[in-house]
Amino acid sequence: MATQAQAQMLMLLDYLxxxxxxxxxxxxxxxxxxxxxxxxxxxxxxxxxxxYARVPSASITALQARTFAVWTLTSAVIRxxxxxxxxxxxxxxxxxxxxxxxxxxxxxxxxxxxxxKINLPVLSPVIVSxxxxxxxxxxxxxxxxx
Numbered sequence: 001m002a003t004q005a006q007a008q009m010l011m012l013l014d015y016l017x018x019x020x021x022x023x024x025x026x027x028x029x030x031x032x033x034x035x036x037x038x039x040x041x042x043x044x045x046x047x048x049x050x051x052y053a054r055v056p057s058a059s060i061t062a063l064q065a066r067t068f069a070v071w072t073l074t075s076a077v078i079r080x081x082x083x084x085x086x087x088x089x090x091x092x093x094x095x096x097x098x099x100x101x102x103x104x105x106x107x108x109x110x111x112x113x114x115x116x117k118i119n120l121p122v123l124s125p126v127i128v129s130x131x132x133x134x135x136x137x138x139x140x141x142x143x144x145x146x
C-alpha cells in the first residue's frame with residue numbers, strides 16, 4: 001500500500017506532459033524556473049544587478065527589472081504551453097524563438113553592449129538557451145510532423 005506521500009507524488013506526476021521524449025518535460029522545467037525568476041525581478045534588484053555587473057548599480061532600475069520580469073513571464077507562458085503542446089508546429093516554433101531571443105539578448109549584452117560580464121548569473125541563461133535551441137532544432141522532425 002502506498003503511503004500518503006507516495007500517493008501525492010503519483011498525483012503530481014499526472015500533471016507532467018505525457019508526450020514521448022524529454023523535451024516537453026524540459027520545457028516545463030525551464031518555464032517553472034522562469035516563473036521564479038519573474039518573481040525575483042518583481043521583488044528585488046539584487047540578482048538583476050548581478051546579471052548586468054558592468055554598469056553602475058544605480059543604473060539598474062525597478063522599471064527595468066519589472067520589464068525584464070514581464071518578458072521572462074511571457075517566455076515562461078510560451079514554454080509552459082509548449083510543454084503540453086509540443087507537437088503543435090506553431091507553438092514549438094514560438095518556444096524555439098524565445099530561446100533564440102534570450103540567446104541573442106544575453107550574447108549581445110556580453111559581447112556588444114558589454115553590460116554583462118561572464119559569471120554564473122549570465123552563463124545560466126546562455127547555457128539554457130543554447131542547449132534548448134540545439135535540442136529543439138535537432139528534435140524538430142521528431143516532435144513536429146513534416
